[in-house]
Amino acid sequence: MAKPQSDHDRKKQISIRGIAPVEDVSNLKKAFNRHLHYTLVKDRNVSTQRDYYFALAHTVRDHLVGRWIRTQQHYYEKDPKRVYYLSLEFYMGRTLTNTMVNLGIQSSCDEAMYQLGLDIEELEELEEDAGLGNGGLGRLAACFLDSMATLGLAAYGYGLRYEYGIFSQRLENGWQAEEPDDWLRHGNPWEKARPEYVIPVNFYGRVEKTDNGSRWVDTQTVFAMPYDSPVPGYGNNTVNTMRLWSAKAPSSFNLKFFNSGEYINAVIERNVSENITKVLYPNDNMFEGKELRLKQEYFLVAATLQDIIRRFKSSKFGSRDPVRTNFDTFPDKVAIQLNDTHPSMAIPELMRILVDIEGLPWEKAWEICIKTCAYTNHTVLPEALERWPVHLLENLLPRHLEIIYYINFLFIKEVGKKFPGDNDRVRRMSIVEESDEKRINMAFLSIVGAHAVNGVAAIHSEIIKHDTFKDFYEMFPDRFQNKTNGITPRRWLVLCNPGLSDVIADKIGDAWITNLYELRRLERHISEETFLRAVMKVKQENKMKLAQYIETSYGVKVNPASIFDMHVKRIHEYKRQLLNCLHMIVLYNRLKKNPNAPFVPRTIMIGGKAAPGYHMAKLIIKLVNNIAKIVNNDPIIGDRLKIVYLENYRVSLAEKIIPAADLSEQISTAGTEASGTGNMKFQLNGALTIGTLDGANVEMREEMGADNIFIFGMTVDEVEALKVKGYNPREFYDKSADLRQVLEQINSGYFSPENPDLFKDIYNSLMHNDRFMLLADFDSYIQCQDKVSATFKNPLLWAKMCVYNIAASGKFSSDRTISEYAREIWGMEPSDFKLPAPHEVPLETGPIKK
Ligand SMILES: *Cc1c(COP(=O)(O)O)cnc(C)c1O
Numbered sequence: 001m002a003k004p005q006s007d008h009d010r011k012k013q014i015s016i017r018g019i020a021p022v023e024d025v026s027n028l029k030k031a032f033n034r035h036l037h038y039t040l041v042k043d044r045n046v047s048t049q050r051d052y053y054f055a056l057a058h059t060v061r062d063h064l065v066g067r068w069i070r071t072q073q074h075y076y077e078k079d080p081k082r083v084y085y086l087s088l089e090f091y092m093g094r095t096l097t098n099t100m101v102n103l104g105i106q107s108s109c110d111e112a113m114y115q116l117g118l119d120i121e122e123l124e125e126l127e128e129d130a131g132l133g134n135g136g137l138g139r140l141a142a143c144f145l146d147s148m149a150t151l152g153l154a155a156y157g158y159g160l161r162y163e164y165g166i167f168s169q170r171l172e173n174g175w176q177a178e179e180p181d182d183w184l185r186h187g188n189p190w191e192k193a194r195p196e197y198v199i200p201v202n203f204y205g206r207v208e209k210t211d212n213g214s215r216w217v218d219t220q221t222v223f224a225m226p227y228d229s230p231v232p233g234y235g236n237n238t239v240n241t242m243r244l245w246s247a248k249a250p251s252s253f254n255l256k257f258f259n260s261g262e263y264i265n266a267v268i269e270r271n272v273s274e275n276i277t278k279v280l281y282p283n284d285n286m287f288e289g290k291e292l293r294l295k296q297e298y299f300l301v302a303a304t305l306q307d308i309i310r311r312f313k314s315s316k317f318g319s320r321d322p323v324r325t326n327f328d329t330f331p332d333k334v335a336i337q338l339n340d341t342h343p344s345m346a347i348p349e350l351m352r353i354l355v356d357i358e359g360l361p362w363e364k365a366w367e368i369c370i371k372t373c374a375y376t377n378h379t380v381l382p383e384a385l386e387r388w389p390v391h392l393l394e395n396l397l398p399r400h401l402e403i404i405y406y407i408n409f410l411f412i413k414e415v416g417k418k419f420p421g422d423n424d425r426v427r428r429m430s431i432v433e434e435s436d437e438k439r440i441n442m443a444f445l446s447i448v449g450a451h452a453v454n455g456v457a458a459i460h461s462e463i464i465k466h467d468t469f470k471d472f473y474e475m476f477p478d479r480f481q482n483k484t485n486g487i488t489p490r491r492w493l494v495l496c497n498p499g500l501s502d503v504i505a506d507k508i509g510d511a512w513i514t515n516l517y518e519l520r521r522l523e524r525h526i527s528e529e530t531f532l533r534a535v536m537k538v539k540q541e542n543k544m545k546l547a548q549y550i551e552t553s554y555g556v557k558v559n560p561a562s563i564f565d566m567h568v569k570r571i572h573e574y575k576r577q578l579l580n581c582l583h584m585i586v587l588y589n590r591l592k593k594n595p596n597a598p599f600v601p602r603t604i605m606i607g608g609k610a611a612p613g614y615h616m617a618k619l620i621i622k623l624v625n626n627i628a629k630i631v632n633n634d635p636i637i638g639d640r641l642k643i644v645y646l647e648n649y650r651v652s653l654a655e656k657i658i659p660a661a662d663l664s665e666q667i668s669t670a671g672t673e674a675s676g677t678g679n680m681k682f683q684l685n686g687a688l689t690i691g692t693l694d695g696a697n698v699e700m701r702e703e704m705g706a707d708n709i710f711i712f713g714m715t716v717d718e719v720e721a722l723k724v725k726g727y728n729p730r731e732f733y734d735k736s737a738d739l740r741q742v743l744e745q746i747n748s749g750y751f752s753p754e755n756p757d758l759f760k761d762i763y764n765s766l767m768h769n770d771r772f773m774l775l776a777d778f779d780s781y782i783q784c785q786d787k788v789s790a791t792f793k794n795p796l797l798w799a800k801m802c803v804y805n806i807a808a809s810g811k812f813s814s815d816r817t818i819s820e821y822a823r824e825i826w827g828m829e830p831s832d833f834k835l836p837a838p839h840e841v842p843l844e845t846g847p848i849k850k
Helices: 021-039 049-078 096-103 106-115 118-123 134-148 256-260 263-277 289-315 347-355 360-372 390-396 397-419 425-429 441-450 460-470 470-475 489-495 496-508 516-525 531-553 579-594 615-633 651-660 678-684 697-704 716-725 731-733 737-748 759-768 772-790 795-807 814-826
Strands: 082-086 092-095 130-132 153-158 168-172 175-179 199-203 206-210 213-217 218-232 239-248 334-339 373-376 388-391 440-441 454-456 481-482 563-568 602-608 642-644 663-667 686-691
Touching: 021 049, 021 106, 049 096, 049 106, 049 118, 049 218, 049 239, 082 134, 082 289, 092 134, 092 239, 092 651, 096 106, 096 134, 096 168, 096 489, 106 118, 134 153, 134 239, 134 334, 134 489, 134 496, 134 814, 153 289, 153 731, 175 615, 199 289, 206 334, 206 397, 213 347, 213 397, 213 531, 218 263, 218 289, 239 263, 239 289, 239 563, 263 289, 289 334, 289 347, 289 390, 334 347, 334 360, 334 814, 347 373, 347 397, 347 441, 360 373, 360 397, 360 425, 373 642, 390 397, 390 440, 397 441, 397 470, 425 470, 425 489, 440 441, 441 470, 454 460, 454 697, 454 814, 460 470, 460 481, 460 697, 489 496, 489 516, 489 651, 496 516, 516 795, 516 814, 531 642, 531 651, 563 651, 563 772, 579 602, 579 615, 579 642, 579 737, 579 772, 602 651, 615 642, 615 759, 663 678, 678 686, 678 697, 678 772, 678 795, 686 697, 686 772, 697 795, 731 737, 731 772, 737 759, 737 772, 759 772, 759 795, 772 795
Parallel strands: 082 153, 082 334, 153 239, 334 373, 373 454, 454 481, 563 602, 563 663, 602 642, 663 686
Antiparallel strands: 092 130, 168 175, 199 218, 206 213, 218 239, 388 440
C-alpha cells in the first residue's frame, strides 16, 4: 500500500487527486533533475523559475509520449473511422496542469515539486496561454478535443500554428491597448515539428483545359509544416493529435531570382509567403474580407485534405484492399467537421482533388463530398457571415471559383426542379450573390456541400431553420440538426476548482468526471446543511483568493462578502455590456440619493477584449473604466459597490475568476447569442445566472428549473414583434425616470468630466440606432437584479440554488455534445475502452530491421 512521502498538510493530499505513491514521486524528481541538466543545460545556481517550469513540463511530457505513440499505433492496427475537426481557432490555454489532471499524476508531481522546495502553482503560472482563438468558437474546439480523446474517438484537430495568437490587452487610462502575443518566445515544449511531412499548398495561377478535364497550373507554392501536439483523454491512456500547420517557403522559392544575382532579396522575399500563419485575425463574430485571411483559410484546408487522403490511402488494409484506391469507402472511413464556414473551402478543394487529380466523375465525387462533410453554424449575425468577393477568389483560387460556379449551377437546377416557377427563391438561394459586388456565400456553399448542418443550441438551431436558412431548410429538411454546445468538466471543474471538486467527490464519488449527469445525485443532499456550508465555504475561499488577486493586480480593495457579479466574454454590442453599465449607474445613483438605505453590496466585474477595429466596443471598455473610477473613489459608496475591469480576459484568467463568481451575466438580446459556453462554466462552478432566454440559457433553465435562474427581458418572439412594430427607444426613455437620469449622465459627461462629449456615441446609439434594443429590456433587467440582491440576503436559499445549478449541469458536458456528434453526424460510436498503460508494454529495444 502506497503512502504519502511526507505529511505536509496541504489539502491536495486528501483529494480526488489521490495520494502520491513514493516510487512515482522519486522517479519524477529524478526525471526533473535530468531534464534540468540535459534538456535545459542548467545547474541550480543559474536556473530561473522558468527553467523549473520547463523541466517540469518536459517531465510531464515524458508521460505522454508512450501513450501517444501507442494510441496512434492502435489506430493504425484497428483502422477505425477517423474524425477530422477543422478549425481556424483552437483556444487551448495552458497545457501543463491539464496534462497532469488527465494522466492522473497531479498529486505525484505536486509532491515531487514540494520535496524539491518548489511551488508548483508558481511554476504553472509561468506557462503562456496558447491563445489561438478569439472566444467561444475557439474554446469550443479545445473542449471538443478533450472530449473526443476521453471518449476514445480516433480524432484529429487540424488548425493553424499562428506565431501570434489573440493580442494581449492592456488598459491605458481606461482605453484598450493591444500588444502582440509572442507566445512562442520561450519555446513550446508541447509541440513536435514534423518537417518530414511538409505538404505543398498552391495559390494564384490559372486554369488550363485539357481533353480529360481541368488543370490548375502556374501556381505559387507555399509549404505547410505540421506541428503536432498531444491531446490526452482523461484516464484512458488515449492521446490524440492536434496538428497545426505553419507556412514555410519552399527551398526552391524564387529560384529565378537566385540565379539572376538577386540572392539577398530572394531570401528576404521568402518571408512574404511565410506570413500566412503569422497572426490570428482578432475578430469575434465579424467577417473581415481580407485576402490574407482567405489565404489562411485555404492553407488550412489544402494541407489538411492532402493529409487526410494520404492517411486514407496508406491504411494498413489499403494495399490489400483495392477499394482504398477508388474512394468508395472514403465516407465510411473519414468524417470532416467544419467549425463554422472558415474552413468551408474544403468542399471545393475535396471536389478538385477527387475530380481533377483522382479522376472521379463529378457525380461520384459530389456524393462522397456530401457524405464526408458536415458544417456547424455559430452565428446568425449578418455581419459575421462570410461572403467572399468573387474577384479575390478569381485571383487567388481560380479553379475553386470554377468549381463553386458549377456546384451552384447544378444546385440552382435542383431548386428549380423542386420549386418550379419560384424564380425569387432561386435568386435568394444562389451561392453566387449578384449584388454590385459579386460574392460567394460560404454558409450556402457549406449547406449544399454537407450532409449535416447544425446549430449550437436548441433555440439557435430553430432560428437557422425558420429564419436564417429557411429556404435551405425547405430544400434539405433532413440535413438540419441541433448539437447544444458543452464544456469539458476536466478543465472547467477538476482543474480550476479543486475545492469544489473535493466537496462533490466527498458526497457522490468521482464518476461525474466522465459522466457529468452523475451530478444529479447532489440533489439528494440539498437539505443537508453541512453540505451546503461546505459548498459555500469553498466559494468564499475562492472569492478571498480572487479578492487578493484583484488587490495586487489593480490596487482595488473589494469586499469578499459582496455579490461577485461577473460579465466576462468578448466585448460586443449584442452581448450588451452596456446594459450592465446602465445597471451599475442605477445602483450608484441609488446610493448617492439615499446613502443610508439598505443595500446589498456588489462587486461588478467586467472583462473581455474588443476587436481592435471595433470603435463602439472600445468605447464601451472606456465607459466601464470611467464609471469604475468615479464609483470606486466615492467615499459615500465605500465598499458597498465596486466596479473592476478584469484586464486581458483569456482562458487562464477564466480559470481563476469563474470559481469565485456568485452571479453570471448572460444578457444578450434574445436571438443573438448562438449558445454561449461561458454560461455553462459558471453554472458548473456554482454561480447563479441572470440572463435572457437566449442561446443555451434556455436549456439551462429547463435543466435547473425556472426557480433557480434569474430570467428577464424579451423572448425571441417578443423581439421579433417589436422589430415589426418598430422599436422606439424614446418610448422607454419617457416611461422611466431612472433610465432618463442614467442616459443623461452618460450624455452630459458625468463620467467623462475632462471630455463631456466622450460618450455621446453611446448615448446616440442607445437612443437612435440600437439593433439590440437595450432600453426595451432595461426595466425588466433592473427588477431582476433587485431580485438577485434580495435572494443573496438569504444565504441558505442562495446556497440551495447554487447546488441545484451544479446538479443540473450534466447536460452541458462536451462529452454529451461529442457523443451526439459521433452518433448522429459522424457515424461513430464513443467507447470507454482503456488502452494499456505504457509500462504494461515494453519499449522496442532489439536490432532495427532494414
Ligand atoms: C468560454 C470562453 C469564452 C466564451 O464565453 P461566452 O460567454 O460564451 O461568450 C470566451 N473567452 C474565453 C477565454 C473563454 O474561456
